[in-house]
Amino acid sequence: MTGSFAPRILSFLHDREQVKIAADDALTDARLAGRPLIVLGEAGSGKSELLRHWSDGNVATASQLVNGWLPGPGRNFVDGLDEAAGLKDGDALDRVLGALGAQRSADFVLACRVADWRSASAKETIKNWTGFVPVELNIEPLGRAEIVAFLRIREGFDAATAEAFFEHYGQRNLTEWLGNPQTLVMLADLAREGIRPNTTGELFSLYVDRTWREHRKQASPLAHAAEDEVLPALGALFAALIVGGYDALTLAPGAKRLGSDLPLGECRTLPGVAGLSDGTLQGFLDSRLVIRAGQDRYTYQHRRIGEYLGARWLARHARTRELRQRLLRTLQHGDIVPSGVRGLWGWLATDAQLAEAVIGTDPLAVIDYGNADDLSPNAARGLLRAIEVAEDRNEIFGWREYRAAALVQEALKDEVERVLSVPGDKRFWTQLIILRQMRDRETVARHAVTLRAIMLDEARPYPMRDAAADALADFGDLTDWPAIIDQLANGTNRDSLRLALVMMLNANVGLTLSDAAFAETVYAYSGLTPRFTSSREVGTVAHYHRGQRQAISDNRLDGLLNAFTDYASRYRNDSDWSAAWDIDQLFYALLERRLALRDIDPEALWRWLNASDDRHNSGAREELARIDRWLEANEKVRRALQRKVLETCVEKPRSLRWRMGEVAPGLLPTLDDVVALLEWLPDADPRWQEVIWFAPRRAEGQAAREAAVRHVHTDEDREILRVHADPPPLDWERKEAKRQNVDCH
Structure with a gap:
């Protein structure tokens, strides 16, 4: 693998859950083994660099394959699938698969711009060739820490300058620019001269002019x-x-x-x-x-x-009408702009003479690849109309970042209100694109009433409500968020609960619900209360312990752990472990945080550890392992909990070993613990007969047997101590002794 690669995170769908992994782990991940891989990302997101990194620079382009280049043995890495869709070739996927011999081997990696990837049809094509459904690996945008590291390592910024650079664009709500490595490099080059552009067009113009x-x-x-x-x-x-x-x-x-x-x-x-x-x-x-x-x-x-x-x-x-028409016809196949030239097409919209025809033919190319932030009011109106027409034609939009700030300029206020007022999902994509442009206070203020109505409208699709709520939380002036969250948490559909949970992660909203109300919302959203019983979106609850920002403060940990414990006793049963997966992960993550604060009340910890009867089926194995290690390291609390386990086994002392491991394997007694427990038990308490067996046998367990003497009153008791001191040999000991012809005693 190449040495100058900027570490990236990839995401893919596995068992209905979005999984994120480091790029360096992808080629060896068992979940991806034997499957064709499709690397998807925005223009400039680092697809080519990733393939070069994975292949040590041995990358072919789709154009080379289409033009007769023969791939070698082993895994093949193919870049630029979108670029090979030439004017006469149409979709190049079949030709690339043919060149790869995909009917014989699925061991290949393709890279394509996400805006030009036709997921459903392309995946079916690859499956028909290979017999395997490909895995789509999406390159995640760089996060803050990655951006700062990139600026320091790749661009030579010092730590303070890199942080200030990020803050500048964060304050202007342009951080999505920074998540794209190629855009980040361009911005960094300009920043050295004190230049900080505001639009995509300004960025490219300034960069080119200086480079x-x-x-x-x-x-x-x-x-x-x-x-x-x-x-x-x-x-x-x-x-x-x-x-x-x-x-x-x-x-x-x-x-x-x-x-x-x-x-x-x-x-x-x-x-x-x-x-x-x-x-x-x-x-x-x-x-x-x-x-x-x-x-x-x-x-x-x-x-x-x-x-x-x-x-x-x-x-x-293309200065004459005839030349402009000829140019546009040349770049099209019928009414379609091939993927290989959509980037060119998008930038042509910046020309006043070409804008109307370019925008009307492929508005998404203008948004994905051109400069839809800085259009005249007339051009922006044309873009809005074209998006509506594209939606009416059922064109494929797809889940990605749409940047088109020109759509929400003040001159289009009435048009925007008209589109946002359409109920239901008839204008889903047009509305969503508009809502995602609400990135400043002035724009949000112009549409605040409509945004609030969309956020609270349970008949609207969730993404619409989420986008409206985001705009209001980030740039609105609402002062009644507690009442809004309460209304959402008590909503009549699960989307309202999801929105309440998501919005409380926003720093401008916060965890406004009481401990009990938050726990009830989480349980209801997960389908564990009578309110909702159908399947739910996986991963929403997990944001509370996987997110970059700690949404739950330390002073609320005890109350929330108590509330979750109460709801577990009220609603959980042995068959609920899969529905409670996210809840268990959150609960044990909160418990792990609480343990780190010290000053633990053993009685409270006992209740929390007994909140779930099926901890071994939870998705919190790593958290549970760390909790066990904490118990092993904290003798005072561990022994208090061991005594609690003994108290639960008065009637069935033989269940002691099973019960100790069930509550937490970290409670299993050491030799010193056994001595302490034997000294704690009342004289002749029959439970000593189970406790003694936690101690090592023979000479190593002498201290435990001495502590047990005061419990010995019968021949049966004395026999237990004798067997503990001199246990019969195990099968493997007998076999070894026979092999060496010695007495195993």
Whole structure:
């Protein structure tokens, strides 16, 4: 694996639960063994870097496979599935699978932009080829700690500067930018000059304007070139690569060219390139906006950069109505924009003459790849209408981040209210995209009444209510959150309870319910009370102990543990362990935190440890193991609990060993514990006959037998001590003694 890789987290669906793992563990994870893997992420999220890391740089592109490149033995890593969907090839997936010999082996990894991945149909296609359903591995955005580490290690920021950088974008609600490594690199480059853009268009414009002149050679023609010479030339070359579905430009002679490469000489007639000398053009390829892709091979620094500059060049040379129509027809297959050119298409919307047609044809390309943050009111209205039309056509939207702040500018207030007022789910995706743009106080204030109504409307789909509630919590001025949470917690459908639980994780809302009300909400949401009995969303409750922020303060631990214990006794039975999985994880995580605070009342701990009769079937094995280790290390509390176990075994002393392990294996007595328990028991208490067997036999257990003497009054008692001191040999001891021909005594 390569050494400069930025560690990433991947998520995938396993047994109806979203699982997150470190990227370095994915290829050896048993849950993924033998399955084709599909790496999905936004443009710039690090898909290519991940594949290079996994394969030690041995990555093929989908374009190479489509153009005849033959894969080698073993696991194959294929990048850029979305980029290979050329204008004449349509969907390249079948051709890539054919080249991989997928009917014979499912041992491959494909990477694709998430916006261009057609999950249901593509997974079915791969299953038909391989016989296995592929696993979709989503690259998670970088978290705060990862962003700060990335800035320090990869960009050379000191700790204070990296934290300040994050805070700046956090205060402007632009942290999703930072979760994308390629965007993060661009922002970091600009930050060194004190420049901090606000929109995607501004980011790319500023980055390109400051990066094109940087070069790798001291005597580069770039040192004396003008911007209006270099950027048009690079835009022409990048557009040719992307429109043609090529991987790289090449200077290599014909015999050494790859089928997926574009000879530089074939670009010499393009506007912006024509008229440049060979030396000047090759000098332009020394720009930091270009990278070497091998000997005599060049490509864009990043595909997003190529799409941005390529679209600028195309728009610049489509100055007449006829040329614009010809350009748009060329980039389409019928009414469809192929995935390989959707990035170009999205950026074309920044041209006033092309915007209407571009937006109307593929509005999601504008949002996913272009600059939908900074559109004129007319263009934004066109985008809103186009999204509605796309939804009416049942186009595939998908769960991802949609950034289109232009939709909620003040000039569109009435249009936004019209869309948000549509009841039910008829305008689900359009409404959700709009709600996700509510990222500042002014916008939220304009729509606060509608947002509140959506949040409390039990007829609305949950994602809509969640998005409205997020906007109000983050940027609204509501002062009655306790009453809102109480209303949600007492709602008539499970979505309301889920929303109450999720919103209390927001720092601006907090855990407003009482201990008992919170426990009842968790139990009801999990289907363990009469309120709801159908299946529930897995993982919501787990946010309270897996989240980055501690939503439950230390001073509420005792009360909540007591409340959960009460509800367990009221509603739990032996068949509920699967429904209570999340509850057990939360309960034992809270208990582990409480133990760390010390000053534990043994009586309270006894109640908490007995809250569940099926701890071994819970999902909290790691927490339980740490609780056992705590008990082993805390003698005073452990012995108090051991005495409680003895008190429960008065009628059935022979159940003592089973009961001790059932409450907590960490309670199993040591030799010193056995001595203490024997000294605590009343004289001749029959339970001593069970306690003694926790002590080691023969000479090691002498101290326990001495402590037991005061309980010995009968021949049966004396026989117990005799057998404990000199137990009959075990089977393995007899066999070993026979083998060595010695007396095993």
